[in-house]
Amino acid sequence: MEIDKETLEEGEIFSPRFNKDGLILAICQEEKTGEVLMAAYMNEDALRETIETGRAVFYSRSRGKLWRKGEQSGHFQRVKRIFTDCDQDCLLLKVEIDQGQCHVGYKSCFYREVLDKHSLKKTAEKVYDPKEAYSKEAGQSGKQS
């Protein structure tokens, strides 16, 4: 459905604009603390399932399929509220998490600060052992959370 700019920006019709690859950006923010946790893409199915189930589902571009966050690691994201931006090509998910959610073992994926053009500094500690989380289920590749 094509809608005009004013309706898109000022209206109250949800009209998510997927890009040419059928994807829309989703930013996840912890509702309680405001901490930005990660960003990923959703296709139409992932967005529908997220709204219907209240659990964050993305589309994995590397694996070419739906990525039900937490399916392997147990680190689900419970989606409390969803917001859209002005031109409806980006979503903001306010979520609850149990512990960490980054596959490297940190709570947020943004655990390093950029100091200058070439260097980073870690600003957080790991909150879980990813090796343990991803080996829970035998036969799983353990590649992503």
Add this chain to the structure above:
Amino acid sequence: MEIDKETLEEGEIFSPRFNKDGLILAICQEEKTGEVLMAAYMNEDALRETIETGRAVFYSRSRGKLWRKGEQSGHFQRVKRIFTDCDQDCLLLKVEIDQGQCHVGYKSCFYREVLDKHSLKKTAEKVYDPKEAYSKEAGQSGKQS
């Protein structure tokens, strides 16, 4: 420079991974309140200028050129800290703003909540009049902030 997965994820070398279009995603969050303001893309020049000047610069895909946020509207973003995510294909900018920064007139671009698959609800009030902000300089098209 190609670096291995462990260095990329656990190291302290800043190695931003631009996509096939030469862009990297940047999320802007108000440092003081934690409010997520917007998301946009940077190319290498935009990132370099952002780091060098401390003002957020993006790459406008629609206009095909650098987008110095605030150049027209005066609503600059002062970048206090920058973080990178685990696989270094997304940046998080902690910024200071004066007032609004969304071109529609709101503080954040995320001023509408998704109620269900089809409808939105406004959750914020405008903080400035975009018509006024974009007409400050004669001869400007006033298209973007």
